[in-house]
Amino acid sequence: MTDRTSGDQRPAVIEQPYQYRRRILAEPDWSRFPGWRDVTSEEWASAQWQRAHCVKNVKQLRSLMGDRLADGFYDDLDRDMRERATMSMLLPPQMLNTMVPEAEETAPGSWTEAFYADPIRRYMLPVASDRLAEWPSHPFATRDSLHEHDMWAVEGLTHRYPTKVLAELLSTCPQYCGHCTRMDLVGNSTPTVDKRRMALKPVDRQTAILDYLREHPGVRDVVVSGGDVANMPWKQLERFLDALLEIETIRDIRLATKALMGLPQHWLQDEIVDGMGRVAKRAAEQGVNLAIHTHVNHVNSVTPAVARAAAAMLEAGVRDVRNQGVLMRGVNDSPEALLDLCFAMQGEANILPYYFYMCDMIPNSEHWRTSVARAQDLQHALMGYLPGYATPRIICDVPMVGKRWVHQLSEYDRELGISYWTKNYRTSLEADDPDALTRRYPYYDPIDTLPRAGREWWRRMDPPEEVRAAGDEAAARSREASEKQDRPTGARP
């Protein structure tokens, strides 16, 4: 099409790989689920009602869905929970309601098909047939794949980077994600994973964390996480944040909560909004950056309730609400899926698209993981559409290294799917390691994505000397760190 009135022969609309169109957010109608037919708006808006009606097992899902899903789906789900799942089932109604949002009352067969294909179902309610038959886990997958526990300075405080720490205040969340990178610690044990347990009482853990931060003025940035801080009683969380704000060397505080999306009703309660207002005021007076980091992976999750929760937090004085999503196959691994999500967050919900992490190398996650090459292609495809400050970076969290933009690797063997990375600081495990800053650290692509020669090589499992050495070293450091710490640990495979 050309604009002929001006005599200009340029097309009025240029065909682009991605075509932006504004989409107004909508809350899917929950009454399409037989079990929620009579639920009122007041009930739906109540955090207590949402928590009390979470779906935690196959029986509850059946009673919610009526005859919508075929029996085979429940068998598939049940098998996964018994044989593969690393997280137990916990789905607030708000999150479940974003699955198959368009589904009307149709034949059970079509609901089943739509449910199987649904991107949010794929990571929140995994079934056995989703997993890869030959390589459900990468041979180098581990339960604490980022060595967060190994790097605990005191219980719950991971000191991996020079100036910032991760404080895991609790090990529960209002929702459990199938791909959780903290599957070793977070949530209830499953038939296949006996979870690590924290040993200290919460108050003692918080005291130990605060003492460590007072003694280490080089740490200026604290990610307050878990689990999900939405599961911490507000008074306790406020007390901890007040104590953090008393440490004048702490300049950044980031609260991690997927519940801003999974259970926005929590963040809309008066007690929480008022409390956040007090904390934000104090942070602002002291010039401390207080932000919320949430975890949204698909555009269907961004609903008016989520936008209201983000707005409430920003009005309370939080400086930013940012998203750290996870890049997953079958969920959001296309330019359209990522850009739709980013535009919904940035344009409609005031949530800054900040990071997408590549799904980590935990057991049974291969069907979700993407190769570094795919992540690089997606990063390229995202450039130029969103405002620069809202263009997310796709990140590879390389074990023993930390977060790296996906183009930052130093070498990449695409046939074997092994990339090599370097770093410019020592983790807390490497204080005396003379090679920490010169070593190359490997990262592994999912084997099913490799060319035939690469797949055959992995079947023979004959890693080159360098790969074997790096793997052995990481395992030895991890063992050493665990032995040094006089803490109970869960069973590890």
Ligand code: SF4
């Ligand atoms: S909310 Fe975060 S910590 Fe909790 S299960 Fe999901 S990914 Fe894990």
